[in-house]
Amino acid sequence: MEFTTVGVIGAGVMGVGVAQNLAQTGHRVVLLDISDEVLDNARRELRDGLRAYTLFNRDAAVDPAAVFDRIDFSTDYELLAKADFVVENVTEDWDIKEAVYRRIDRIVRPEVVFAVNTSAISITRVGAVTDRPDRVVGMHFMNPVPMKPMVEVIQGYHTSAETIDTARRFLAGMGKDCIVVEDMPGFVSNRVLMLTINEAVFLVQDGVAAPADVDRIFKTCFGHKMGPLETADLIGLDTILKSVEVLYDSYNDDKYRPAPLLKKMVAAGVLGRKSGAGFHRYR
Ligand SMILES: NC(=O)c1ccc[n+]([C@@H]2O[C@H](COP(=O)([O-])OP(=O)(O)OC[C@H]3O[C@@H](n4cnc5c(N)ncnc54)[C@H](O)[C@@H]3O)[C@@H](O)[C@H]2O)c1
Numbered sequence: 098m099e100f101t102t103v104g105v106i107g108a109g110v111m112g113v114g115v116a117q118n119l120a121q122t123g124h125r126v127v128l129l130d131i132s133d134e135v136l137d138n139a140r141r142e143l144r145d146g147l148r149a150y151t152l153f154n155r156d157a158a159v160d161p162a163a164v165f166d167r168i169d170f171s172t173d174y175e176l177l178a179k180a181d182f183v184v185e186n187v188t189e190d191w192d193i194k195e196a197v198y199r200r201i202d203r204i205v206r207p208e209v210v211f212a213v214n215t216s217a218i219s220i221t222r223v224g225a226v227t228d229r230p231d232r233v234v235g236m237h238f239m240n241p242v243p244m245k246p247m248v249e250v251i252q253g254y255h256t257s258a259e260t261i262d263t264a265r266r267f268l269a270g271m272g273k274d275c276i277v278v279e280d281m282p283g284f285v286s287n288r289v290l291m292l293t294i295n296e297a298v299f300l301v302q303d304g305v306a307a308p309a310d311v312d313r314i315f316k317t318c319f320g321h322k323m324g325p326l327e328t329a330d331l332i333g334l335d336t337i338l339k340s341v342e343v344l345y346d347s348y349n350d351d352k353y354r355p356a357p358l359l360k361k362m363v364a365a366g367v368l369g370r371k372s373g374a375g376f377h378r379y380r
Contacts, residue, residue: 100267101125104180104205106197107187108139108170110333110371111214114242115184117146118271120167121159121243127169127176136170143168150243177204182267184236186214189339194218195226202227210263212236213251216332216340217283217291219347220253230255234264236275237284240331250275251284282347283340290328291340295356297325301376302358308376326376330369338363 101124105116108130116128116139130136147161169176177183183205187197198211205211210232213223224230235251250264261277268275278285297311306314312324329337338359345353362368362375369375 098123098270100182100270102127102179102181104129104177104183104201106130106177106183106185106201107214108135109186109188110142110240110336111238111242112184112186113139113142113146114240115186115214115238116168117143117150117164118243120164121150122271123167124270125167125169127171127180129171129174129176131172133172136172139170140165146241146243149241153244174200174204177201178206180205180209182210182212182263184212184214189216189218189336189343191218191222191343194223198223198226202229208232210234210260210267212264212267214238216287216336217343217347219282220251220256220280224253224255231257232260234260235280235284236264236268237286246273248273248275249284249286250277251280252277253280256280283344287340288344290325291337291344292352294325294329294337295341295353295359297329298356298359301326302356312376330375330377330379332369333371334359334368334375335363 103119103124104127105112106129108128112128116126119126130139147159147164151157151159183201185197187193207229213220213233213235215235220233220235224233227233233253234256237249237251239245248268252261265275283291300306300311301308308326312327315321315324338355341353341355366372367374370379373380
Protein backbone atom coordinates (compact mmCIF):
# COMPACT_ATOMS: atom_id res chain seq x y z
CA MET A 98 0.00 0.00 0.00
CA GLU A 99 1.35 3.43 -1.01
CA PHE A 100 0.01 5.19 2.10
CA THR A 101 0.51 2.61 4.84
CA THR A 102 0.44 4.97 7.81
CA VAL A 103 -1.59 8.18 7.79
CA GLY A 104 -1.24 10.95 10.35
CA VAL A 105 -4.62 12.45 11.23
CA ILE A 106 -4.32 15.59 13.32
CA GLY A 107 -7.32 16.74 15.32
CA ALA A 108 -9.75 14.17 16.73
CA GLY A 109 -12.93 16.25 16.61
CA VAL A 110 -15.95 15.76 14.36
CA MET A 111 -13.90 15.54 11.14
CA GLY A 112 -10.70 13.90 12.42
CA VAL A 113 -12.61 10.95 13.88
CA GLY A 114 -14.54 10.52 10.61
CA VAL A 115 -11.35 10.63 8.53
CA ALA A 116 -9.63 8.16 10.89
CA GLN A 117 -12.62 5.79 10.77
CA ASN A 118 -12.75 5.89 6.97
CA LEU A 119 -8.99 5.32 6.69
CA ALA A 120 -9.00 2.40 9.14
CA GLN A 121 -12.01 0.84 7.38
CA THR A 122 -10.06 0.98 4.12
CA GLY A 123 -7.09 -0.84 5.64
CA HIS A 124 -4.76 2.05 6.56
CA ARG A 125 -2.88 2.42 9.81
CA VAL A 126 -3.71 5.73 11.50
CA VAL A 127 -1.97 7.92 14.05
CA LEU A 128 -4.82 10.08 15.43
CA LEU A 129 -3.46 13.09 17.33
CA ASP A 130 -5.10 15.59 19.63
CA ILE A 131 -4.09 17.76 22.54
CA SER A 132 -5.35 15.79 25.55
CA ASP A 133 -6.27 12.31 26.72
CA GLU A 134 -9.72 13.62 27.57
CA VAL A 135 -10.35 14.64 23.94
CA LEU A 136 -9.00 11.27 22.78
CA ASP A 137 -11.35 9.40 25.13
CA ASN A 138 -14.23 11.33 23.63
CA ALA A 139 -12.88 10.48 20.14
CA ARG A 140 -13.02 6.76 21.02
CA ARG A 141 -16.68 7.17 22.00
CA GLU A 142 -17.43 9.10 18.81
CA LEU A 143 -15.68 6.42 16.74
CA ARG A 144 -17.79 3.71 18.37
CA ASP A 145 -20.95 5.72 17.51
CA GLY A 146 -19.64 6.40 14.00
CA LEU A 147 -19.08 2.70 13.36
CA ARG A 148 -22.56 1.90 14.65
CA ALA A 149 -24.12 4.52 12.34
CA TYR A 150 -22.06 3.30 9.38
CA THR A 151 -23.15 -0.33 9.77
CA LEU A 152 -26.77 0.78 10.23
CA PHE A 153 -26.74 2.64 6.90
CA ASN A 154 -24.52 0.12 5.04
CA ARG A 155 -25.91 -3.24 6.10
CA ASP A 156 -23.96 -5.11 3.42
CA ALA A 157 -20.60 -3.66 4.47
CA ALA A 158 -18.37 -6.04 6.39
CA VAL A 159 -16.89 -3.73 9.04
CA ASP A 160 -15.11 -5.24 12.01
CA PRO A 161 -15.11 -2.54 14.75
CA ALA A 162 -12.30 -4.29 16.66
CA ALA A 163 -10.08 -4.28 13.55
CA VAL A 164 -10.83 -0.59 12.96
CA PHE A 165 -9.84 0.30 16.55
CA ASP A 166 -6.77 -1.89 16.22
CA ARG A 167 -5.51 0.14 13.24
CA ILE A 168 -5.75 3.50 15.07
CA ASP A 169 -3.16 4.81 17.55
CA PHE A 170 -4.86 7.49 19.65
CA SER A 171 -2.08 9.78 20.84
CA THR A 172 -0.90 13.23 21.93
CA ASP A 173 2.68 12.52 20.74
CA TYR A 174 3.47 14.47 17.55
CA GLU A 175 6.76 12.56 17.12
CA LEU A 176 4.71 9.57 15.91
CA LEU A 177 4.17 11.54 12.70
CA ALA A 178 7.75 10.70 11.68
CA LYS A 179 6.40 7.44 10.24
CA ALA A 180 3.46 9.02 8.36
CA ASP A 181 3.20 8.50 4.57
CA PHE A 182 0.46 11.14 4.27
CA VAL A 183 -1.04 13.68 6.69
CA VAL A 184 -4.61 14.94 6.97
CA GLU A 185 -4.95 17.91 9.33
CA ASN A 186 -8.37 18.58 10.90
CA VAL A 187 -7.70 20.94 13.81
CA THR A 188 -9.98 23.79 14.87
CA GLU A 189 -10.94 26.29 12.14
CA ASP A 190 -8.64 29.01 13.55
CA TRP A 191 -5.66 30.43 11.70
CA ASP A 192 -3.36 30.72 14.76
CA ILE A 193 -4.01 27.10 15.76
CA LYS A 194 -3.52 25.76 12.22
CA GLU A 195 -0.36 27.84 11.70
CA ALA A 196 1.28 26.51 14.88
CA VAL A 197 0.42 22.93 13.90
CA TYR A 198 1.96 23.29 10.40
CA ARG A 199 5.16 24.88 11.69
CA ARG A 200 5.48 21.96 14.11
CA ILE A 201 4.71 19.07 11.76
CA ASP A 202 6.89 20.47 8.97
CA ARG A 203 9.92 19.67 11.16
CA ILE A 204 8.75 16.13 12.08
CA VAL A 205 7.15 14.68 8.94
CA ARG A 206 9.41 13.41 6.10
CA PRO A 207 9.89 16.18 3.48
CA GLU A 208 8.36 14.23 0.58
CA VAL A 209 5.07 13.63 2.44
CA VAL A 210 1.94 15.58 1.38
CA PHE A 211 -0.07 17.65 3.90
CA ALA A 212 -3.83 17.73 3.28
CA VAL A 213 -5.59 20.68 4.94
CA ASN A 214 -9.19 19.93 5.93
CA THR A 215 -10.70 23.38 6.30
CA SER A 216 -14.01 25.11 5.67
CA ALA A 217 -12.63 28.40 4.42
CA ILE A 218 -8.94 29.00 5.25
CA SER A 219 -6.62 29.68 2.30
CA ILE A 220 -4.51 26.67 1.29
CA THR A 221 -1.89 29.03 -0.17
CA ARG A 222 -1.53 30.72 3.23
CA VAL A 223 -1.06 27.34 4.94
CA GLY A 224 1.50 26.26 2.32
CA ALA A 225 3.47 29.46 2.92
CA VAL A 226 4.25 28.59 6.55
CA THR A 227 5.84 25.28 5.49
CA ASP A 228 8.99 24.41 3.55
CA ARG A 229 6.86 22.28 1.20
CA PRO A 230 4.18 24.59 -0.31
CA ASP A 231 4.11 22.42 -3.46
CA ARG A 232 3.09 19.44 -1.28
CA VAL A 233 0.25 21.18 0.59
CA VAL A 234 -3.25 20.61 -0.79
CA GLY A 235 -6.76 21.36 0.43
CA MET A 236 -9.08 18.43 1.16
CA HIS A 237 -12.50 19.63 2.11
CA PHE A 238 -14.11 16.43 3.33
CA MET A 239 -17.88 16.27 3.76
CA ASN A 240 -19.45 15.27 7.06
CA PRO A 241 -19.98 12.41 8.04
CA VAL A 242 -16.76 11.45 6.23
CA PRO A 243 -17.26 7.64 5.91
CA MET A 244 -20.67 8.19 4.24
CA LYS A 245 -19.68 10.85 1.70
CA PRO A 246 -18.09 9.69 -1.55
CA MET A 247 -16.95 13.11 -2.84
CA VAL A 248 -14.23 15.50 -1.62
CA GLU A 249 -13.57 19.07 -2.77
CA VAL A 250 -9.82 19.22 -3.44
CA ILE A 251 -8.20 22.65 -3.47
CA GLN A 252 -5.11 23.56 -5.43
CA GLY A 253 -3.11 26.28 -3.65
CA TYR A 254 -0.93 28.74 -5.56
CA HIS A 255 2.15 26.49 -5.25
CA THR A 256 0.43 23.07 -5.09
CA SER A 257 2.05 20.94 -7.80
CA ALA A 258 0.25 18.79 -10.37
CA GLU A 259 2.07 15.81 -8.86
CA THR A 260 0.55 16.59 -5.45
CA ILE A 261 -2.93 16.75 -7.01
CA ASP A 262 -2.27 13.28 -8.50
CA THR A 263 -1.10 12.03 -5.11
CA ALA A 264 -4.24 13.46 -3.50
CA ARG A 265 -6.42 11.67 -6.06
CA ARG A 266 -4.68 8.34 -5.40
CA PHE A 267 -4.91 8.85 -1.66
CA LEU A 268 -8.65 9.57 -1.86
CA ALA A 269 -9.22 6.62 -4.20
CA GLY A 270 -7.65 4.47 -1.45
CA MET A 271 -10.35 5.81 0.90
CA GLY A 272 -13.03 4.89 -1.67
CA LYS A 273 -13.59 8.52 -2.66
CA ASP A 274 -13.65 10.66 -5.77
CA CYS A 275 -12.77 14.36 -5.90
CA ILE A 276 -13.49 17.61 -7.69
CA VAL A 277 -10.46 19.93 -7.96
CA VAL A 278 -11.03 23.68 -7.58
CA GLU A 279 -8.84 26.77 -7.28
CA ASP A 280 -7.90 28.29 -3.94
CA MET A 281 -10.18 31.15 -2.91
CA PRO A 282 -11.53 31.36 0.67
CA GLY A 283 -14.57 29.10 1.07
CA PHE A 284 -13.73 27.38 -2.26
CA VAL A 285 -16.97 26.51 -4.07
CA SER A 286 -19.05 24.69 -1.46
CA ASN A 287 -18.63 26.90 1.58
CA ARG A 288 -18.70 30.23 -0.23
CA VAL A 289 -22.31 29.36 -1.05
CA LEU A 290 -23.24 27.18 1.95
CA MET A 291 -21.94 29.48 4.72
CA LEU A 292 -23.73 32.46 3.20
CA THR A 293 -26.95 30.43 3.01
CA ILE A 294 -26.67 29.25 6.61
CA ASN A 295 -25.83 32.73 7.88
CA GLU A 296 -28.85 34.18 6.06
CA ALA A 297 -31.06 31.39 7.50
CA VAL A 298 -29.89 32.46 10.98
CA PHE A 299 -30.86 36.06 10.16
CA LEU A 300 -34.34 34.78 9.20
CA VAL A 301 -34.73 33.19 12.64
CA GLN A 302 -33.27 36.26 14.35
CA ASP A 303 -35.72 38.54 12.47
CA GLY A 304 -38.66 36.32 13.51
CA VAL A 305 -39.56 35.53 9.90
CA ALA A 306 -39.86 31.79 10.58
CA ALA A 307 -39.01 29.21 13.25
CA PRO A 308 -35.94 26.98 12.58
CA ALA A 309 -38.11 23.92 11.81
CA ASP A 310 -40.06 25.87 9.18
CA VAL A 311 -36.93 27.33 7.57
CA ASP A 312 -35.58 23.79 7.21
CA ARG A 313 -38.93 22.39 6.02
CA ILE A 314 -39.07 24.90 3.17
CA PHE A 315 -35.70 23.71 1.83
CA LYS A 316 -36.61 20.03 2.23
CA THR A 317 -40.14 20.07 0.86
CA CYS A 318 -39.85 22.84 -1.75
CA PHE A 319 -36.33 22.16 -3.06
CA GLY A 320 -35.93 18.48 -2.24
CA HIS A 321 -32.82 19.07 -0.10
CA LYS A 322 -32.07 16.18 2.28
CA MET A 323 -31.43 18.62 5.14
CA GLY A 324 -32.35 22.24 5.74
CA PRO A 325 -29.65 24.90 6.27
CA LEU A 326 -30.09 25.04 10.05
CA GLU A 327 -29.97 21.23 10.43
CA THR A 328 -26.80 21.36 8.34
CA ALA A 329 -25.42 24.08 10.64
CA ASP A 330 -26.13 21.90 13.69
CA LEU A 331 -24.38 18.95 12.04
CA ILE A 332 -21.28 20.98 11.14
CA GLY A 333 -21.10 22.77 14.53
CA LEU A 334 -22.14 26.39 15.07
CA ASP A 335 -18.63 27.35 16.26
CA THR A 336 -17.16 26.05 12.99
CA ILE A 337 -19.85 27.92 11.03
CA LEU A 338 -19.09 31.18 12.86
CA LYS A 339 -15.33 30.79 12.34
CA SER A 340 -15.86 30.05 8.64
CA VAL A 341 -18.13 33.05 8.12
CA GLU A 342 -15.56 35.23 9.92
CA VAL A 343 -12.79 33.93 7.65
CA LEU A 344 -14.92 34.77 4.59
CA TYR A 345 -15.69 38.25 6.01
CA ASP A 346 -11.99 38.94 6.65
CA SER A 347 -10.88 37.47 3.32
CA TYR A 348 -13.26 39.29 0.98
CA ASN A 349 -13.83 42.45 3.06
CA ASP A 350 -17.42 42.17 1.91
CA ASP A 351 -20.37 42.95 4.22
CA LYS A 352 -22.42 40.15 2.77
CA TYR A 353 -20.37 37.77 4.97
CA ARG A 354 -21.03 39.61 8.28
CA PRO A 355 -21.93 36.94 10.86
CA ALA A 356 -25.48 37.03 12.23
CA PRO A 357 -25.52 38.31 15.85
CA LEU A 358 -27.75 35.36 16.82
CA LEU A 359 -25.05 32.96 15.58
CA LYS A 360 -22.44 34.73 17.74
CA LYS A 361 -24.78 34.66 20.73
CA MET A 362 -25.47 30.92 20.43
CA VAL A 363 -21.75 30.13 20.15
CA ALA A 364 -21.00 32.32 23.19
CA ALA A 365 -23.71 30.38 25.07
CA GLY A 366 -22.06 27.05 24.18
CA VAL A 367 -25.05 26.03 22.04
CA LEU A 368 -23.04 24.44 19.23
CA GLY A 369 -25.40 22.02 17.48
CA ARG A 370 -25.29 18.22 17.58
CA LYS A 371 -21.94 18.04 19.35
CA SER A 372 -23.28 19.97 22.37
CA GLY A 373 -26.72 18.32 22.30
CA ALA A 374 -28.63 21.38 21.02
CA GLY A 375 -28.43 24.06 18.37
CA PHE A 376 -31.33 25.22 16.23
CA HIS A 377 -32.82 21.81 17.06
CA ARG A 378 -32.51 19.53 20.11
CA TYR A 379 -30.56 16.22 19.99
CA ARG A 380 -30.80 14.86 23.55
N1 LIG B 1 -17.60 19.99 10.96
C1 LIG B 1 -17.74 19.90 9.63
O1 LIG B 1 -18.80 19.50 9.14
C2 LIG B 1 -16.58 20.22 8.73
C3 LIG B 1 -16.68 19.86 7.37
C4 LIG B 1 -15.57 20.08 6.53
C5 LIG B 1 -14.42 20.66 7.05
N2 LIG B 1 -14.37 21.03 8.35
C6 LIG B 1 -13.11 21.62 8.83
O2 LIG B 1 -12.36 20.59 9.48
C7 LIG B 1 -11.60 21.16 10.55
C8 LIG B 1 -11.97 20.47 11.85
O3 LIG B 1 -13.36 20.70 12.10
P1 LIG B 1 -14.17 19.87 13.20
O4 LIG B 1 -15.61 20.10 12.92
O5 LIG B 1 -13.64 18.47 13.31
O6 LIG B 1 -13.76 20.70 14.52
P2 LIG B 1 -13.83 20.20 16.05
O7 LIG B 1 -13.90 21.43 16.86
O8 LIG B 1 -14.87 19.15 16.21
O9 LIG B 1 -12.39 19.48 16.25
C9 LIG B 1 -11.17 20.14 16.20
C10 LIG B 1 -10.17 19.34 17.02
O10 LIG B 1 -8.87 19.90 16.86
C11 LIG B 1 -8.21 19.71 18.09
N3 LIG B 1 -7.02 20.54 18.18
C12 LIG B 1 -6.92 21.87 18.46
N4 LIG B 1 -5.63 22.24 18.47
C13 LIG B 1 -4.88 21.13 18.21
C14 LIG B 1 -3.50 20.86 18.09
N5 LIG B 1 -2.60 21.83 18.27
N6 LIG B 1 -3.10 19.59 17.82
C15 LIG B 1 -4.01 18.61 17.65
N7 LIG B 1 -5.34 18.80 17.75
C16 LIG B 1 -5.77 20.04 18.02
C17 LIG B 1 -9.28 20.05 19.13
O11 LIG B 1 -8.93 19.58 20.42
C18 LIG B 1 -10.48 19.35 18.53
O12 LIG B 1 -10.61 18.02 19.00
C19 LIG B 1 -11.91 22.66 10.57
O13 LIG B 1 -10.93 23.37 9.87
C20 LIG B 1 -13.26 22.73 9.87
O14 LIG B 1 -13.46 23.98 9.24
C21 LIG B 1 -15.41 20.80 9.22
